[in-house]
Amino acid sequence: MKNHLKKMKKLLPLLLIIMSTPLVAQALEDNQLSPQDKTFQQEIMRANYIPQLLQVAEGTMKKKQHKRHLMVWERIAQLEPNNPEFQFELARAYALVDEKTGAYNALVKLQNAGLSYQIDGDDSFTNIQGTKVYDYIVNGMKDNATAYGEGKVVATVDDSFSGMLFENMVYDKNNQRFLLASIRSGEIYQIDQQGQFSPFISDANPEKGPWGAVDMVLANDNKSLWVASASMPQFNGVTEQNLGRAMISQYRLSDGELIKRVVFGDSQTPQLLTALHMGHAGALYFLSLFDKTIYQLNADSDKPEKVIELPGLNAIKAITSNTDDSYLYVADFEKGLYVIDIATQKVGNMDPKGERFFTGISDLFYVDGDLVGIQSGVSPARVMRFDLAQDLLIKMTFPVEASHPDFVTLGNGTLVDNHVYYVANSQWGKMDMGGNLIEGENWQPLKIMKSPIDYRMQEHIDNQKRIEEIKKKRGIK
Secondary structure, three states: OHHHHHHHHHHHHHHHHHHOOOOOOOOOOHHHOOHHHHHHHHHHHHOOOHHHHHHHHHHHHHOOOHHHHHHHHHHHHHHOOOOHHHHHHHHHHHHHOOOHHHHHHHHHHHHHOOOOOOOOOOHHHHHHOOOHHHHHHHHHHHHHOOOEOOOEEEEEEOOOOHHHOEEEEEEEOOOOEEEEEEOOOOOEEEEOOOOOEEEEEOOOOOOOOOOEEEEEEEOOOOOEEEEEEEOOOOOOOOOOOOOOOEEEEEEEOOOOOEEEEEEOOOOOOOOOEEEEEEOOOOOEEEEEOOOOEEEEEOOOOOOOEEEEEOOOOOOEEEEEEOOOOOEEEEEEOOOEEEEEEOOOOEEEEOOOOOOOOOOOEEEEEEEOOEEEEEEOOOOOOEEEEEEEEOOOEEEEEEEEEEOOOOOOOOOOEEEEOOEEEEEOOOOHHHEOOOOOEOOOOOOOOEEEEEEEOOOOHHHHHHHHHHHHHHHHHOOOO
16 A cells, blocks of 8 residues: 555656546547448447447457447446446557557556556557556556455355355354355355354245245344345246245244244235345335335334335345435445435435446445445455445545455355455356356355454555645645
């Protein structure tokens, strides 16, 4: 971090030159384009459907139509500025037409966000090599890929069981044990203080439910456990008759006995309930994935109530709330972080300028006025802390853990006091759409990590103050 600041001070005047140009400024002037290219550009700028644009980008690359390729990536990055993968492809497209300013801007933006991509040795970036800025970016990307944090593996599940698909977990402080939800069998397993692994709740019933355990959360009093289940291809008991059915069950934490069930929807409409969150006032919040709607189940009710519909967010992974539950925070894997004002029903993007890349977050927690996110879908994978102002704006971000040697694909986790526990190597990506192990893949022992959420926190705050002072002296906004 200190070395990074020294480099930044030396190269700041140079970076000011490249950052003075707008990030998505058109690299191709009208006089550089043929009538056919101008028509193509106009059509691309009217397009809004990302999957279709990605296909067009692939096609232009295959045909080596680099000007058109850049047009497409400018449009994609304009539509989804929060996506770092898209930003990297935009940088590549700029480099292919030898537009250094655009390429440097896009890469510096990624680097400043703490991300790392392999650019040295990539032939796509040959045109922009040989400058101090390029060397700075390459070195910065390497620095960002360096392991950071003091997390450690605190529990494991043998590979003979990791194929049970433990995608969610909680920590029972009363009994000092981890609880893991199996999508495969629908069971809840436990890992005790001695590391012993055993079933705790075996309640799955393919005919009536519950089915595969897709998510779970502890009640605030640590006396009960809420589990969302669904019948899906990865569940061992899936049938044509139960496919798409879902429910939420509450169990007593002391002995695993059922307290109640909440059946959502009807048996004819496919359902998937996920992103469980226990509000501070005791209400259970959850997402009906196919409806793109958040519901709440009050402590004294068996009937979920609609909170808000979010039609523009297709990949919601996690929900959390502030101290008085007046705001909900939603992590959309593809679009980033959003805050919802419950009273007004207003939804705000927490990175409106697309400068910080909050996509790829699979789990989210609120603690001491901040957010902690498990960001599995960026490079490098990391656990981040987001410093909030008045519960609405993100003032500063800093890593808690990044590039740990045991990181493969981060899974979900749980917050316990000043530590976050989470899966370091989710096994989910080893399956095909039918829930079968992909040929050539093998189940690996599942590793549960523990990371402090305040790691070098004061140092980050002090560094941020110094950077702000430098920017102020140089007149940078």
